[in-house]
Amino acid sequence: MSELVTTQLQNGLTCSLPSDSPLAKLLKSQRTWVGPDARARRDILRTAKSVAIVGASPNPARSSYFVGTYLLQSSNYRVYFVNPNADTILGQKAYPDLASLPEVPDIVDVFRKASDIPSVIDDVLAAGAKTVWVQLGIWNEEAARYGEEQGLTIVMDRCIKVEHARFHGGLNLFGFDTGQISSKKQLV
Numbered sequence: 001m002s003e004l005v006t007t008q009l010q011n012g013l014t015c016s017l018p019s020d021s022p023l024a025k026l027l028k029s030q031r032t033w034v035g036p037d038a039r040a041r042r043d044i045l046r047t048a049k050s051v052a053i054v055g056a057s058p059n060p061a062r063s064s065y066f067v068g069t070y071l072l073q074s075s076n077y078r079v080y081f082v083n084p085n086a087d088t089i090l091g092q093k094a095y096p097d098l099a100s101l102p103e104v105p106d107i108v109d110v111f112r113k114a115s116d117i118p119s120v121i122d123d124v125l126a127a128g129a130k131t132v133w134v135q136l137g138i139w140n141e142e143a144a145r146y147g148e149e150q151g152l153t154i155v156m157d158r159c160i161k162v163e164h165a166r167f168h169g170g171l172n173l174f175g176f177d178t179g180q181i182s183s184k185k186q187l188v
Contacts, residue, residue: 033141035155042167044131044153048106049078051160052098052129054120055111056081058089063135063159064111065090070161074168080105098127109133109160117143125150133160
């Protein structure tokens with residue numbers, strides 16, 4: 001007989017299952033970490049004054065470039081780009097690491113692969129920042145739990161541009177502010 005493992009379900013309840021059971025393996029593979037709700041994310045974005053984009057790219061085809069462009073044009077944040085392989089991004093100085101920034105950012109927005117998130121969290125802790133925002137499509141549950149245990153606020157698998165636009169009235173069906181207000185259904 002295999003050992004029992006206690007599994008926390010998404011509804012907060014726990015149950016004990018044999019560790020080698022298919023259900024235990026399935027539940028372990030599913031996401032159980034939730035993170036801040038919409039109101040908390042809105043408050044994070046409204047109180048922040050600065051954002052550091054770790055993994056920022058000077059390549060206009062990369063999503064970090066698009067997000068950086070949006071934040072510079074559509075927010076009042078002081079935006080810092082962190083990339084040890086770039087000198088400038090969007091006409092601004094790029095910094096090699098968080099420790100090199102002129103201030104401790106309120107939000108560290110992360111565009112790195114999931115396996116890099118634990119080391120980024122260590123860098124955030126060393127720099128003294130309080131919020132890590134891991135971009136859409138990137139998920140590392142163990143790193144999120146570790147960061148929270150260290151006192152960080154962790155937002156994961158969410159685009160800061162989309163969330164900012166959502167809470168500041170600049171989001172339509174496609175995630176872009178078209179500048180048009182209409183009650184007519186648009187044909188695409």
